[in-house]
Amino acid sequence: MKYQHLIQICEFLQKFKTLSHIKRVGDNLFKLSFDSYELFFDMNKTACNIHKNGSFVENKIYKAPFDGVLAKRLVKSKIVQISVPENNRILHIKTELKASYKAFISNLYFEFTGRFTNVIITDENGIILEALRHLDNDMRSIRVGRVLTPLPPTKIKEKDVEKIENFDEFFVSEFEKLNSQNLVQTKNSKLMQIDKKLEILLENLASVPKADELLQSAENLAYRGQILSANLYNLKDYQREFSLRDENGESVEFKLENSPKIAMNEFFNDAKKMRQKAANSHKQSENLNEKIEFYENLKNLIKNAKTCEELEILLPKKRISANLKERNAEFVQSFYIGEFKISVGKNEKGNEFLLKNSAKNDFWFHLKDIPSAHVIVQTNKQSLNDEICEFAAKICVNFSVKEAGNYLVDYTKRLNVSPVKGSFVHYVNFKTIAVLKP
Incomplete structure (x- = not known):
């Protein structure tokens, strides 16, 4: 100064x-x-x-x-x-x-x-x-x-x-100078944090075993167990290395650590575990992909943030303590602006959770005529001002669609929203706000 x-x-x-x-x-x-x-x-x-x-x-x-x-x-x-x-x-x-x-x-x-x-x-x-x-x-x-x-x-x-000469212009220019100095530095710092999270998630995704490979391993284990089962009557407990023929007459080599009977059960049990792992592999990949998509959307919001205050809302410096963490953080993300809490569903389960656990006077946001994330604003008895509406609508758009463009977001009180099935709803008495996604 x-x-x-x-x-x-x-x-x-x-x-x-x-x-x-x-x-x-x-x-x-x-x-x-x-x-x-x-x-x-x-x-x-x-x-x-x-x-x-x-x-x-x-x-x-x-x-x-x-x-x-x-x-x-x-x-x-x-x-x-x-x-x-x-x-x-x-x-x-x-x-x-x-x-x-x-x-x-x-x-x-x-x-x-x-x-x-x-x-x-x-x-x-x-x-x-x-x-x-x-x-x-x-x-x-x-x-x-x-x-x-x-x-x-x-x-x-x-x-x-x-x-x-013009104090209004002077004060605005002072903000622009201060904001431009801090914005680039703060934005780069936030983006580095997001990139680190994405790097870890992508590494975890790459390390998830492929379901078809796991199922093939399960089939091989079950196949060997079946051969042992068919020939068990003819094997001695002490036998560890031997050859058996399958139903097609093909020779199969065995080198066992335990008796044939125990080995047979181990083959069948391991095959069952492999099938379960294959099923879980799909869920694990789906979960990781949802997290990656969430952070990509958050990264896009951070890239397009205009002020340091907006950056701090999107990714606060101070982490929320364990006892204040969202109890359903796996599928719901919350942002805090003063006494307002803005929550967005990361997936269908998150959308359903928000519908079931919101109060009648909370506000609900959704893209007009397009499947999208559900956003709930808890007002804590405060009036919903234009800034909060615009921010909630921007959150709704950025966590729902990837393409740039102009989008319309409908919003109304939760009491005007009637769930039909899962996260599908009917709603009335709504207002609409336009959002430009860069």
Whole structure:
């Protein structure tokens, strides 16, 4: 964040009267509404800035003590003053929140200082109420309950910047610069993770024994067992190496580790196991192919993602702990956007599961007039907004069809969907949304 830009932004923000909303929507990302003018403050140490992002989709809820103080002291507060301390990349917002019996004065500091970038909240006396980062260094200590030590002015060396003529355009361009820097790197990292999973799955698929080869082995074992069975009366228990003729008069050589009777049973038992293995081989291959197809679809979504937030929804950094894992993860995949849970069936079994285990007020998505994956959105009593609808519809398309093109997705409340057989349904009172698959 350039100091000269920050001064101009400060002057622009001084015309607003109310901090109508403020919320942390990413680990280092804040969404602020000045009256009704929405901005994002990115407080990442390596690339902090202030920008506009009209396509942002919130995918995480923050409930740390810092977030509680942020909401309690600053949401719907009156802006008393907005300033930038001389020779410091800090935006200071002073607010007043009137309660029934008292007015609370709060100071909010956005410190765009690189290595020690921070967000700090103090009361009217400068006592630290909370901070994004609790730090201790030679200059000062950022701890709750201590008086905030102001940063001393520094000699700022930067090239002159042009006057911001259009703040909307400036804030959008700041997002585009930040997003382009992070998007390629994050996307490549996510794609590498997917490629590793695909490599393992393809290796496992290649190692699955072919069903016809297993059945041929089973036939050979059964054949040898039948020959032993037909000649068992004429064999001694101690015999291990001998030749016998089959029903066609062909000579068959035997070298046994056990007696002929035990060997006969072993041949028949092994033949049975081979037949079972052949049947399971088909199921194993089918299961692996379904997983490969799922990750190929996910890979395509990641390739076409437009923002880092979307990438994080599709493939989160943090893995879900064992006790929170989808209990039917083999055939259902879920994505989380804030308090919304979007689940897609990976196969027919997954589609059936979603139909049987969804609530009447959940929303159901399906391609219009085309067989497709079923998608269920659990709203947790939240209103279904356009962003969630579009994302759910995009999930439905990308996990249903491979070809690029324009597709229509129908959606309605689950109570309007009547299963006929398995995952086949009738539905009414639906709306339709168009999705372009690149």
